[in-house]
Amino acid sequence: ETGVTQTPRHLVMGMTNKKSLKCEQHLGHNAMYWYKQSAKKPLELMFVYNFKEQTENNSVPSRFSPECPNSSHLFLHLHTLQPEDSALYLCASSQDKSRANTGELFFGEGSRLTVL
Amino acid sequence: GNSVTQMEGPVTLSEEAFLTINCTYTATGYPSLFWYVQYPGEGLQLLLKATKADDKGSNKGFEATYRKETTSFHLEKGSVQVSDSAVYFCALRGRDDKIIFGKGTRLHILP
Numbered sequence: 001e002t003g004v005t006q007t008p009r010h011l012v013m014g015m016t017n018k019k020s021l022k023c024e025q026h027l028g029h030n031a032m033y034w035y036k037q038s039a040k041k042p043l044e045l046m047f048v049y050n051f052k053e054q055t056e057n058n059s060v061p062s063r064f065s066p067e068c069p070n071s072s073h074l075f076l077h078l079h080t081l082q083p084e085d086s087a088l089y090l091c092a093s094s095q096d097k098s099r100a101n102t103g104e105l106f107f108g109e110g111s112r113l114t115v116l
Numbered sequence: 117g118n119s120v121t122q123m124e125g126p127v128t129l130s131e132e133a134f135l136t137i138n139c140t141y142t143a144t145g146y147p148s149l150f151w152y153v154q155y156p157g158e159g160l161q162l163l164l165k166a167t168k169a170d171d172k173g174s175n176k177g178f179e180a181t182y183r184k185e186t187t188s189f190h191l192e193k194g195s196v197q198v199s200d201s202a203v204y205f206c207a208l209r210g211r212d213d214k215i216i217f218g219k220g221t222r223l224h225i226l227p
Contacts, residue, residue, distance in 0.1 A: 002161065042219045043205070090159050096213070102148045102167050103209050107159035 003027040006091050006108035013081065014116050021076040021111045023091030032074040033105065034066060035090040043090075049074060081115045088112050118143040118210045122218035125203075129196055130226050137191040137221050139180075139206035147208040149173075149182055149189040154203045154220070163191075163204070201225045 004025045013019050025032065034046040048056035049068040063085075065077040074091055092105040122139040129135060141147065148167045152160040164173030169184035178193045189206060206218040 109159045
């Protein structure tokens with residue numbers, strides 16, 4: 001139990017569907033992240049939110065739409081996805097680096113997405 | 117920019133063998149260094165970390181020493197078990213607070 005919970009764990013959707021992935025962290029962290037992990041490819045950072053403000057968007061296609069209503073919750077809204085978007089989507093959180101904290105990431109178990 | 121390079125896998129070892137997974141980095145200043153592990157079907161978990169030169173991180177029998185002179189943070193374990201089969205990621209957090217991951221090394225341990 002890492003303190004970061006992702007739902008659903010598995011999702012199958014057609015290219016015309018709209019679905020959302022949810023992430024919740026119980027660690028009191030201020031930053032939340034979405035990563036994409038595809039087979040045989042490096043971990044890809046998608047979005048970063050710090051105190052609910054988006055601080056990074058790594059040229060992610062607009063069919064992925066993040067939402068961060070507060071520092072504990074993060075969503076990834078999905079619409080008109082492509083089969084190549086099938087992957088494991090990982091959420092993570094962290095606290096700002098300080099004298100008492102090294103700023104490591106705490107990951108959820110991921111949402112396995114399959115786009116048909 | 118900052119970067120992390122780790123050895124390509126997969127690495128296959130017999131149980132009780134000695135393990136080394138190499139990791140080198142490029143960064144300005146003194147980044148924090150991490151090893152994460154991902155077991156099948158799960159997310160990444162922090163395995164160990166080090167924040168300054170000559171620090172040794174350790175956990176579950178794994179160790180890594182922050183070597184500034186060689187910009188390395190190699191992961192070692194003296195006697196691996198089947199349950200150590202997983203993907204291992206080296207990572208750093210630089211002065212810009214960005215976290216950079218290596219590509220991951222898949223480890224298979226044979227009984």
